[in-house]
Amino acid sequence: MQTNFLRLHTYLVAFLVIALLVTFSCVITFGTVKAGSQIDWLDCFAEGGIAMVTLTWLLTTLLARPKGKVTNLLFFGLTAMLISMLLDFLDEFFRFNGDNGWVSHLEAFPAFMGMILMSFAMYHWYKEQQILNNMLSKKERFYREHGLTDFISGLYRAEYMKQHIDNELLSLKLHQRALSVALIDIKDFSQFNGRHGTARGNCLLADIGQIILLNLRDTDLACRYAGDRFIVLMPNTNLNAAQEIIKQVAKMVAQHKQYTSENNYSTFSQVHWRCVEAYNGESNATLLKRLNDELNVQKALMA
Numbered sequence: 001m002q003t004n005f006l007r008l009h010t011y012l013v014a015f016l017v018i019a020l021l022v023t024f025s026c027v028i029t030f031g032t033v034k035a036g037s038q039i040d041w042l043d044c045f046a047e048g049g050i051a052m053v054t055l056t057w058l059l060t061t062l063l064a065r066p067k068g069k070v071t072n073l074l075f076f077g078l079t080a081m082l083i084s085m086l087l088d089f090l091d092e093f094f095r096f097n098g099d100n101g102w103v104s105h106l107e108a109f110p111a112f113m114g115m116i117l118m119s120f121a122m123y124h125w126y127k128e129q130q131i132l133n134n135m136l137s138k139k140e141r142f143y144r145e146h147g148l149t150d151f152i153s154g155l156y157r158a159e160y161m162k163q164h165i166d167n168e169l170l171s172l173k174l175h176q177r178a179l180s181v182a183l184i185d186i187k188d189f190s191q192f193n194g195r196h197g198t199a200r201g202n203c204l205l206a207d208i209g210q211i212i213l214l215n216l217r218d219t220d221l222a223c224r225y226a227g228d229r230f231i232v233l234m235p236n237t238n239l240n241a242a243q244e245i246i247k248q249v250a251k252m253v254a255q256h257k258q259y260t261s262e263n264n265y266s267t268f269s270q271v272h273w274r275c276v277e278a279y280n281g282e283s284n285a286t287l288l289k290r291l292n293d294e295l296n297v298q299k300a301l302m303a
Helices: 002-008 010-030 041-064 069-090 098-106 108-139 158-175 189-196 198-214 239-254 284-302
Strands: 179-186 221-226 229-235 257-259 265-267 271-277
Touching: 002 010, 010 041, 010 069, 010 098, 041 069, 069 098, 069 108, 098 108, 158 179, 158 221, 158 229, 158 284, 179 198, 179 239, 179 284, 189 198, 198 221, 198 229, 198 239, 198 257, 229 239, 239 271, 271 284
Parallel strands: none
Antiparallel strands: 179 229, 179 271, 221 229, 257 265
């Protein structure tokens, strides 16, 4: 854990160490040590405790979060506040006279800048949490029964999807509403599994499952169909609209990179996909067979 943490945030940790060294150096260079009788030990304990808590928050942020804008804003905001807390603490041990009085007056400024950065961090963290909550609501839109969920991809299983296709086909028959279904197949997944191992293959399935979810609408339903295939059910959607949605999904999958603990990454460049629009009176089995047949023809043409 410690090694991965240092590798993930190498530059931020280096910046923190340098910032602390510069702070201590400035205080020692420009300050004069106070006599023991002039030190208020109660203030030292309180201000030192605040500095230690701030440092704990900072390190916990680096341990708990991945790289990104929110992490950077939290880090620099907390670092600025830590510098202010340290200056306030060290002010109990050092006196700054004459031309060096600016060091003592400087102690509140980093905290002010840190609070501004933290405010931006809170805003972006809120936006980030909205995305995660939206993804979770899509996964739990109909049921929360664990038996209906595929534990690898985090999506619903094929049995659950077939129930909803039956419901939507009935709605199509009764209300003449459009219904489109898409089948997504991971290109060369067996070769990926053989090259990188089953564990990495399962991680890829989970990643692609989440990418699919994030690029669908609230009314759509994504399920793991079989092996490396996913099905997307799109009620009240004609074929042209469905194709645009799945084309965007395929584009986002193409940009996905899977990193290893050594900071190497493997790219996954392509998926095969096919959309069909259901016919009025068509059965579940007929619709899925037509969808599978069209995808297999497409794969054969692209081989």
